[in-house]
Amino acid sequence: MTATALTRRPVFPFTAIVGQEEMKLSLLLNVIDPKIGGVMIMGDRGTGKSTTIRALADLLPAIEVVANDPFNSSPTDADLMSDEVKLAIAAGQELPIISQKVTMVDLPLGATEDRVCGTIDIEKALGEGIKAFEPGLLAKANRGILYVDEVNLLDDHLVDVLLDSAASGWNTVEREGISIRHPARFVLVGSGNPEEGELRPQLLDRFGMHAEIRTVKDPSLRVEIVEQRTQFDQDPEGFLSQHRTEQEQLQAQIIAAQARLPHVSLDHELRVQISQVCSLLDVDGLRGDIVTNRAAKAIAALEAHQDVTVDDIRRVIVLCLRHRLRKDPLASIDSGDRVAQVFGEVFGVELAT
Structure with missing residues (x-):
């Protein structure tokens, strides 16, 4: 160590x-x-x-960074390098690299x-x-x-x-x-x-x-959260060792998803339906469409899907759109429910919120 x-x-x-x-x-x-x-x-x-x-x-x-660089510059990706590092590489200098x-x-x-x-x-x-x-x-x-x-x-x-x-x-x-x-x-x-x-x-x-x-309301879950926190505070290393396997598995899943992301495809018809939802919700601009497309691809990559599914979109669309809706003080349902309702109409799938 x-x-x-x-x-x-x-x-x-x-x-x-x-x-x-x-x-x-x-x-x-x-x-x-x-x-x-x-x-x-x-x-x-x-x-x-x-x-x-x-x-x-x-x-x-x-991640690998150039040593002593205040910007955590990548040694390989030009978009993540400071100008000084780019000049040093262009001049053929050998830069020290560390992992952090x-x-x-x-x-x-x-x-x-x-x-x-x-x-x-x-x-x-x-x-x-x-x-x-x-x-x-x-x-x-x-x-x-x-x-x-x-x-x-x-x-x-x-x-x-x-x-x-x-x-x-x-x-x-x-x-x-x-x-x-x-x-x-x-x-x-x-x-x-x-x-x-x-x-x-x-x-x-x-x-x-x-x-x-929201604050957890279920008493048994609240007890579980308090007990876990108490265990961690009393014996951090022991608690961490109990979860090391799960942590390593999730870390590997993230690395695989990052590598898989460029190869995930989103069918044109699904993109049209996402934009239809945004249009019916009267979302200003195209940021909602773009973010929902990106998030759907990211969750597909996380779940090891080559192609985005309707269920992938279902899991992210409320998170991507609820804050882009115009506030109506007289509305009887909140923005998340409105997104869910319109999603269900367009995709023909009921979305539990």
Whole structure:
């Protein structure tokens, strides 16, 4: 066992988390295809949101990065390399490569734009003629997970910056005519409590998926959750060893799904039906169509399907569309039920919610 493994704080295993299936599925699909565009998790306090996200980051396989690079640059994928690494490779330099765990960056609520995006030292840039850049949290989050708790309390402009970077995979910092950009491809996970206010619809729409979580009501399940947490706190290593096989199996399933994803096909007729659902629900723009297509392919890859099935679409369509519907204060059913109802009409399949 390495020194890092010995000093690393034990993390509650992802496979031991009871319930909250919407959140777990949404997170797994975004890891398989980060282009889905992140997850917005809305629900009660104390429902294990941050525990689940840390568990996911710990579950993921280690990645190869260029040593001492502040952007976790990939040694092989040009889209995930900083300009310095690209220049070094072009010059034929031999770069040291290390293997490390996927990074999870927790964005503090009071973070400034400079802290998030990074800063340019203008005096150094003008005086010494070099681009002196101090990387921010987006640099650290490249190829990892960026978690924003209480995202609905974050400044709208900052949310916009995060969503822009998540969508483009790049962060650009400009100051006094000097511009620096670096790769910033990460899975964006936002969470919040609806009692503390909603995100503006324009921002909410840009999250790929929307998971709702509720406090578990079943007394026996609540007891099971409390007992598991107690076991983990008393003997972390023993608890982890009980779940090691399941963890390794799920990790292997994720790796296989990532490799399988480019080869999964979605029949044209099913794509038409997905768009028909979006049209009947009066979803603005095409983001809902695109995300549902991507999520359906990702779940097919996870389940080892070569072709997307109607059941694959059934399992993701509410998560992809419920937050894109226009709010009707007089409606008698919530947005998830409306999506389910229209899905059933178009696909001829009843969708349990």
